[in-house]
Amino acid sequence: MARRLAAAVALIGSVLLSGCGVDLGTDQNGQKVASDRVDKHWLVVNYWAEWCGPCRTEIPELNKLSDQMNGQKVSVFGVNFDNLQGEDLKTASNALGIKFTVLAQDPAEQYDLPKSEALPVTYIIDDKGKVREQLMGEQTAAGVAQKLAELKGKG
Template sequence: MNKKHMAAYAAVAAMFGVMGALVAINKKEPSPQTTAYAPTGGKPHTAVGQLFAQSLNDLEGKPQALSQWQGKPLLVNFWATWCAPCVQEMPELSALAGEDGGKRFNVIGIGIDSPSAMAEFATKLKIAYPLYVGGMGGTELSRGFGNTAGGLPYTVLIGADGQVRKTYLGKLKFDELRADLAKLNG
């Protein structure tokens, strides 16, 4: 191939890249799908029991028992560094967790990602809540909460009683989340 052909291919590739970026910028984001769970007569949901039975590594590689969050209102966010809506919502989720400081609820993140990518990301964005490395096992955990497609981000609101109050598939709408958190503690 000569230099003229190579330059033409590069120009066409760049044009498609720009067109793809413009489509992505102008694309309207779908509303997150939410699911409310039926009460289980005061018993924790099975998926909650499975969550609290887990021990996952933190970003320093130390195993952490998720049972430490049992008995407290908890927001569990399943995410990945390669997931654009996850990355977009995390700064606001981190600010929300930082505002509350665990007084009314706690936030944890379970990454479906490599420990090194998660650590680099968390350091860069200064995430204010604990992050745990779930890997592909994290996808299975989220499926237990009704995330049958394994989509991300996927967030689960759990009451102090172990009841799943609501799940959110897609980028969080923070007005809705704040209203749900107020009901949880009201």
Template sequence: MRTLLFILITCLSTFTRAQDAEALFAAKLTDAQEKPASLAGFRGKPMIVNFWARWCSPCRDEMPEIRALENKYRAQGLAVVGIAIEENSANARDFLKAYEIEYPNFFAGARGTELLKALGNDKAGLPFTVFIDRQGKLIGHKLGRISRSELEAAADALLQ
């Protein structure tokens, strides 16, 4: 139990008081078919949302870990979502195929920077991962590459 608590504290060391994730649910995104999309359909689900870009080396490094997490926790009700801080393009879609990413991914384009800031990432750095509980509260975030153990600790906490 202490180990799990330590991992949670380490993983979510950027905790601030829980804040509403409404900016995320209200964001205007596009899906892989270039149609307008939003995350409103994910309300009420525990979520891990990862912001990425093709040119971001740590983003590429963590994608297999996030894919494995989504495969492991999907049946338990955890929603894993990716948001690209770039425009929807054939190159971006090919990138997702190359990494065998099947969990939902959306494209924020130039609006992505403002969304990052609204969720607590003042520097708008990548990668950036947020943790949202069933009540739609942003309970933590991590700026920088996230490890499998950090992801699993966050998933376990969100699913309790």
């Protein structure tokens, strides 16, 4: 009886906690990406690859966006399209001059991101975890910042 009660309490606890406090795995440096970086934050998630010319052009813009959004509950994340891991991910990120956090684990399933076969692609996810926009092609810091402002204004 006590084991059943403990199991029921554990199950109820996990249901109540689901959706908040979920870490996003590790970054390009092997550091944990803690839930406090994503909970109640707007997310800009950009998919990139080394072989993608427009990706290389937009990375400095995303670096600028990440700096501009610092302290505003907006987090910029990159995801390598080719699923590079470990030292390969770190090397590729450094080679492209990426200063924002690159996730080693693809968050597509967690946020129900639509699959894209084209690069670059950037998703804007609201502070409740809902995908609000899919931006195809090369982006600018100003353009993404404007889109964020518009989406935040719509609630």
